[in-house]
Amino acid sequence: MQDKIPTAPDALAFMRQRRSYPRLQEPAPTGDVLESIFSAALCAPDHMRLRPWRFLTIEGDQRDSLGGLFAAHEHAKDSCASELILQQAHQKALRAPLIIVGIAAYRKHPKVPPIEQALAAGGVLNNMGLAAYCSGFGAVWRTGSYAYSKIVKAGLRVASHEDIIGYLYVGTPPTWDRQASAIEVDDYVHAWPQ
Numbered sequence: 001m002q003d004k005i006p007t008a009p010d011a012l013a014f015m016r017q018r019r020s021y022p023r024l025q026e027p028a029p030t031g032d033v034l035e036s037i038f039s040a041a042l043c044a045p046d047h048m049r050l051r052p053w054r055f056l057t058i059e060g061d062q063r064d065s066l067g068g069l070f071a072a073h074e075h076a077k078d079s080c081a082s083e084l085i086l087q088q089a090h091q092k093a094l095r096a097p098l099i100i101v102g103i104a105a106y107r108k109h110p111k112v113p114p115i116e117q118a119l120a121a122g123g124v125l126n127n128m129g130l131a132a133y134c135s136g137f138g139a140v141w142r143t144g145s146y147a148y149s150k151i152v153k154a155g156l157r158v159a160s161h162e163d164i165i166g167y168l169y170v171g172t173p174p175t176w177d178r179q180a181s182a183i184e185v186d187d188y189v190h191a192w193p194q
């Protein structure tokens, strides 16, 4: 039993200074570090403890297979898509050494509608980005058409009743050069009634 609830002011500082890093290179977190990112992130709020989520990790040569799915999506969208468009789509899977695919795996529950389950899964994916940052790595959450593509979903074995809520690209930025922009709390938070 703890007689004092621990506080973590450093955690608030980390949250304030976190930025997304679109360009990421090796190394990505591995082994125990990656495990601890996952175990921390999975402690997210979750109505009725449904655990309505699953995550895929894609790294190394497997990213080429993901790139192939991205290119196949572009080809299906436009069968005349140029080789350049297909190559660019393929390259998008190589933008980071590790990609985590976040999936909302909906459970049937009378009190927990799908939107709550997607939000819970999103909470975990957001936590993963934050936990990666706290562990010395950069990340960026992306969606775009590849998150909603039937071809990509089928290739990743994501069921039609599941949703890809995002791709978390994880690695090391060439430089930690992104500044946190000032946020005016009063712009978004108001006491009610005003």
Ligand SMILES: Cc1cc2nc3c(=O)[nH]c(=O)nc-3n(C[C@H](O)[C@H](O)[C@H](O)COP(=O)(O)O)c2cc1C
Pocket (backbone or CB within 6 Å): 018, 019, 020, 021, 140, 141, 142, 143, 144, 165, 166
């Ligand atoms: C659900 C979701 C989907 C997103 N999809 C994309 C995307 O497809 N492409 C992109 O550049 N940023 C996307 N973003 C935004 C970035 O992850 C990032 O938050 C944004 O660029 C702001 O940067 P910051 O996190 O440093 O404030 C998405 C964010 C969320 C929450």
